[in-house]
Amino acid sequence: MPQGQVRFAFRIVINQHSSTAWEKYIWESTYQEFLMQSQLFNDKTAPLLTFKEILSKNEKAEQLHFLVSMAAHPYILQWKGKIYHLGDNLGNNFMPFNQCKMDIIDSNIKDKNAHEIGITFYTPLMSLIDIWEGHYLISLDENLDKLSEGIQTLMFKCQPRLSVFSYKPIF
Amino acid sequence: MKRIDFLRKSFGSLGALAVSAPLLASCKEDEVIADATTPTTGGVDTSVTPSSCSVTNTETAGPFPTKEPATLIRKDITTDRKGTPLTINIVIRNVNNSCNILANAIVDIWHCDAAGGYSEYGGTGMQSTNYTSVHFLRGRQTTDSTGVAAFTSIYPGWYSGRAPHIHVHIYNASGTSLLVTQIAFPEDVSAVVYAQGVYASHGQADTKNATDNIFRDGFATELATVTGSVAAGYVLTHTIYVKG
Numbered sequence: 001m002p003q004g005q006v007r008f009a010f011r012i013v014i015n016q017h018s019s020t021a022w023e024k025y026i027w028e029s030t031y032q033e034f035l036m037q038s039q040l041f042n043d044k045t046a047p048l049l050t051f052k053e054i055l056s057k058n059e060k061a062e063q064l065h066f067l068v069s070m071a072a073h074p075y076i077l078q079w080k081g082k083i084y085h086l087g088d089n090l091g092n093n094f095m096p097f098n099q100c101k102m103d104i105i106d107s108n109i110k111d112k113n114a115h116e117i118g119i120t121f122y123t124p125l126m127s128l129i130d131i132w133e134g135h136y137l138i139s140l141d142e143n144l145d146k147l148s149e150g151i152q153t154l155m156f157k158c159q160p161r162l163s164v165f166s167y168k169p170i171f
Numbered sequence: 172m173k174r175i176d177f178l179r180k181s182f183g184s185l186g187a188l189a190v191s192a193p194l195l196a197s198c199k200e201d202e203v204i205a206d207a208t209t210p211t212t213g214g215v216d217t218s219v220t221p222s223s224c225s226v227t228n229t230e231t232a233g234p235f236p237t238k239e240p241a242t243l244i245r246k247d248i249t250t251d252r253k254g255t256p257l258t259i260n261i262v263i264r265n266v267n268n269s270c271n272i273l274a275n276a277i278v279d280i281w282h283c284d285a286a287g288g289y290s291e292y293g294g295t296g297m298q299s300t301n302y303t304s305v306h307f308l309r310g311r312q313t314t315d316s317t318g319v320a321a322f323t324s325i326y327p328g329w330y331s332g333r334a335p336h337i338h339v340h341i342y343n344a345s346g347t348s349l350l351v352t353q354i355a356f357p358e359d360v361s362a363v364v365y366a367q368g369v370y371a372s373h374g375q376a377d378t379k380n381a382t383d384n385i386f387r388d389g390f391a392t393e394l395a396t397v398t399g400s401v402a403a404g405y406v407l408t409h410t411i412y413v414k415g
Contacts, residue, residue: 020233020236021236022233022236025236025238025239029239029241032346033241033243035346036277036342036346036348039342039347039348040340040348040351044348063291066291069306070241070242070243070306070309071241071242071243073241073242073302073305073306074239074240074241074242075236075239076302077303078233078234078236078237078239079233079234080234082233084233084234085233097302098301098302099301099302100302159225
């Protein structure tokens with residue numbers, strides 16, 4: 001039974017093939033930041049090339065996910081709490097988010113085209129009423145007490161990279 | 172009752188949703204569509220479900236994006252942290268140029284808050300930090316023509332096993348790392364700061380500069396000059412020498 005309070009997670013991947021201006025800015029900006037910050041964790045005389053290599057040699061390089069995220073952060077703020085890559089079935093309502101996390105998938109200090117990151121957005125608590133024909137039927141209201149009176153709902157398509165990451169059933 | 176009828180009836184009465192336990196919801200469209208006859212609503216035939224599909228492109232890609240520097244590039248790094256105000260003036264000088272000041276050097280600093288915590292995302296699991304205030308007490312400035320990079324912050328707190336400190340990473344103008352170092356604090360000043368305000372509940376630092384793992388090999392070149400008072404705030408001045 002899908003009825004419950006949920007939070008969704010939605011992840012986007014940004015790489016050399018990303019097409020929107022917003023994604024391209026983030027790609028450029030996070031690569032420059034990676035070049036600078038990775039020096040903290042890399043060998044000065046014989047630097048390793050890729051993020052994965054640096055990480056395998058120095059587990060503290062795990063911090064790079066966070067440190068590099070500071071270059072993506074201004075662009076995430078421009079979205080003002082709405083995930084504009086996650087429109088509803090109408091196409092003009094967007095899933096809200098209040099937390100997010102960036103991760104470096106891989107990068108290379110000599111090859112910009114290898115730079116690839118993910119950004120995962122986390123929504124606030126909301127109500128999942130049901131799943132209809134491949135769509136999550138949700139209410140942004142986290143309280144379902146008024147369900148019998150009728151409440152405003154939104155429909156978001158079930159799709160790759162959209163997951164329910166916390167779920168509390170309503171009995 | 173056919174599944175599609177059940178769905179329709181459920182939709183007609185939202186109250187019925189509360190007892191929709193038998194409805195095994197699924198994200199697979201074909202399960203839902205399977206036993207439906209051709210819908211007649213609006214004369215649109217939706218009976219054929221494609222074997223695979225992807226989300227329709229939206230017209231709105233989001234607000235018009237504008238190019239912006241990393242959040243790190245800011246003079247005031249306080250954000251939402253509370254504490255005694257601290258102005259940080261870092262002077263960069265070049266060992267490779269007769270100890271003259273080094274303009275256009277990029278200076279990153281970061282330090283912990285009054286409770287001893289750094290801004291950083293948690294582990295790999297669920298996040299507990301609001302996205303708008305995660306990057307506290309970290310900043311980047313470029314040295315001016317007098318070799319100074321200035322920041323506005325709060326007096327750093329302390330955490331177990333370390334004397335109070337500020338981390339500094341200096342790059343040349345093109346972003347190549349020149350030096351990673353730390354700034355130590357005069358213990359008499361820290362003692363006054365930690366006795367009051369938001370610092371008081373955390374108490375006095377448990378590690379002296381002389382016994383600190385990082386500073387104990389000699390901290391003369393890492394010890395800052397700190398002047399001021401709790402009421403007026405403090406000013407830290409420190410010179411760092413790099414091979415520019």
